Amino acid sequence: MEWEVIYKWLPKFIQGAILTLELVGIAVILGLILAIPLGIARSSKRWYVRSLPYAYIFFFRGTPLLVQLFLVYYGLAQFDAVRASFMWTYLRDPFWCATATMTLHTAAYIAEILRGAIQAIPPGEIEASRALGMSKPKTLFYIILPRAARIGLPAYSNEVILMLKASSLASTVTLLELTGMARTIIARNYLTVEMFLTAGVFYLLISYILVRGFKLLERWLRVDACQGR
Amino acid sequence: MNFDLYGFGPALAAGALMTVKLALTALCLGLVLGLAGALAKTSPYKPLQWLGGAYSTIVRGVPELLWVLLIYFGTITAMRSLGEVFDIPDLSLSAFAAGVIALGLCFGAYATEVLRGAIIAIPKGHREAGVALGLSKFRIFTRLIMPQMWRIALPGLGNLFLILMKDTALVTVIGLEEIMRHAQIAVTVTRQPFTFYLVAAFIYLGLTSLSMVAMHFLEKRAARGFVRTT
Numbered sequence: 001m002e003w004e005v006i007y008k009w010l011p012k013f014i015q016g017a018i019l020t021l022e023l024v025g026i027a028v029i030l031g032l033i034l035a036i037p038l039g040i041a042r043s044s045k046r047w048y049v050r051s052l053p054y055a056y057i058f059f060f061r062g063t064p065l066l067v068q069l070f071l072v073y074y075g076l077a078q079f080d081a082v083r084a085s086f087m088w089t090y091l092r093d094p095f096w097c098a099t100a101t102m103t104l105h106t107a108a109y110i111a112e113i114l115r116g117a118i119q120a121i122p123p124g125e126i127e128a129s130r131a132l133g134m135s136k137p138k139t140l141f142y143i144i145l146p147r148a149a150r151i152g153l154p155a156y157s158n159e160v161i162l163m164l165k166a167s168s169l170a171s172t173v174t175l176l177e178l179t180g181m182a183r184t185i186i187a188r189n190y191l192t193v194e195m196f197l198t199a200g201v202f203y204l205l206i207s208y209i210l211v212r213g214f215k216l217l218e219r220w221l222r223v224d225a226c227q228g229r
Numbered sequence: 230m231n232f233d234l235y236g237f238g239p240a241l242a243a244g245a246l247m248t249v250k251l252a253l254t255a256l257c258l259g260l261v262l263g264l265a266g267a268l269a270k271t272s273p274y275k276p277l278q279w280l281g282g283a284y285s286t287i288v289r290g291v292p293e294l295l296w297v298l299l300i301y302f303g304t305i306t307a308m309r310s311l312g313e314v315f316d317i318p319d320l321s322l323s324a325f326a327a328g329v330i331a332l333g334l335c336f337g338a339y340a341t342e343v344l345r346g347a348i349i350a351i352p353k354g355h356r357e358a359g360v361a362l363g364l365s366k367f368r369i370f371t372r373l374i375m376p377q378m379w380r381i382a383l384p385g386l387g388n389l390f391l392i393l394m395k396d397t398a399l400v401t402v403i404g405l406e407e408i409m410r411h412a413q414i415a416v417t418v419t420r421q422p423f424t425f426y427l428v429a430a431f432i433y434l435g436l437t438s439l440s441m442v443a444m445h446f447l448e449k450r451a452a453r454g455f456v457r458t459t
Contacts, residue, residue, distance in 0.1 A: 070409075
């Protein structure tokens with residue numbers, strides 16, 4: 001192990017880690033916002049409301065993120081209409097392509113988590129709120145969603161960790177996040193094992209901090225006390 | 230839209246075959262590693278428990294892409310010096326072997342947790358019955374625990390296999406000729422990135438759907454003789 005070389009490149013790794021965190025942060029927050037209507041529509045009793053989110057989730061969960069990323073980053077350039085539109089300034093940029101793809105990808109998974117959580121709510125609680133005279137939207141916002149958030153939180157934290165690992169794919173569209181940075185540095189100093197292992201340690205560290213953070217959030221939301229079994 | 234895919238149809242089909250081969254080989258390695266990890270984690274010996282825990286924690290915390298890159302590019306010098314010992318010049322891991330090892334390693338880490346859960350879920354009395362009948366430890370595992378374990382672990386393993394199937398796309402970065410690689414070659418020739426990546430996406434969608442159907446039948450077979458109580 002060449003410790004001093006690792007130490008020398010540490011600032012670059014931190015720079016890469018910050019980009020990784022930006023990618024993951026934007027993707028999981030926007031993904032959650034997008035997933036809430038998707039998940040609610042997915043758990044609808046009417047088939048025509050249910051089918052469109054189902055198709056969306058089926059496509060994004062059934063294909064690799066790499067394919068989706070290439071479809072957006074390389075694929076969209078095939079259409080002149082896209083190149084001519086105002087969107088092109090964003091879609092030309094690998095950062096926005098990566099965040100957009102990761103957002104769409106994770107939204108499908110989070111929507112499925114949300115559906116599971118909504119369906120896991122004891123029907124008696126929803127019936128109780130209806131019996132108390134709460135309207136359907138009121139039931140949704142005061143009973144179903146807060147309850148589903150607590151049931152789904154552990155699964156959501158898993159999804160965030162999975163997205164952290166998936167963000168390494170952004171290196172294939174020239175972004176210099178942790179993996180991309182490691183590959184660039186290796187092209188300079190040829191210390192393959194050391195540099196990849198350093199990147200790996202960074203990933204482990206970030207996921208450890210995230211797991212701890214979600215544990216705290218679970219305690220703050222009193223997830224255990226709300227399960228009521 | 231051109232329906233013979235500019236002559237790249239057969240190449241993509243060959244790529245799909247390679248993807249399936251890679252996924253199944255990695256599955257075999259991953260199941261062995263997962264079983265070893267689960268046995269280590271449930272064993273009464275502290276060092277073994279620690280080893281199994283370290284394996285599943287470390288491998289699951291690092292991205293699959295990084296494992297693929299590390300195993301392919303990181304072993305070049307080690308393999309070369311190994312080749313000098315056995316007098317084989319230019320010994321190195323092929324892209325296929327590196328892909329199988331990396332994906333098998335990741336599958337095994339997740340499978341460790343799934344199989345450990347399944348082993349724990351088997352009632353204690355079954356093991357004690359085996360001991361009372363004078364069966365050896367090995368016999369208890371192969372005849373009592375294993376057949377029951379599969380039934381419990383199958384849904385979890387099925388999910389992991391779907392993830393593995395999609396992760397095979399990562400091996401394209403080290404140049405294995407699977408679906409994505411062939412799609413990339415077709416793109417450089419025809420300049421139709423959207424068409425070919427969409428075709429690749431649909432091939433993956435077909436493969437995952439097919440494995441979902443297969444999983445359904447396997448689960449049905451494993452659950453025979455069990456009345457589902459809901």
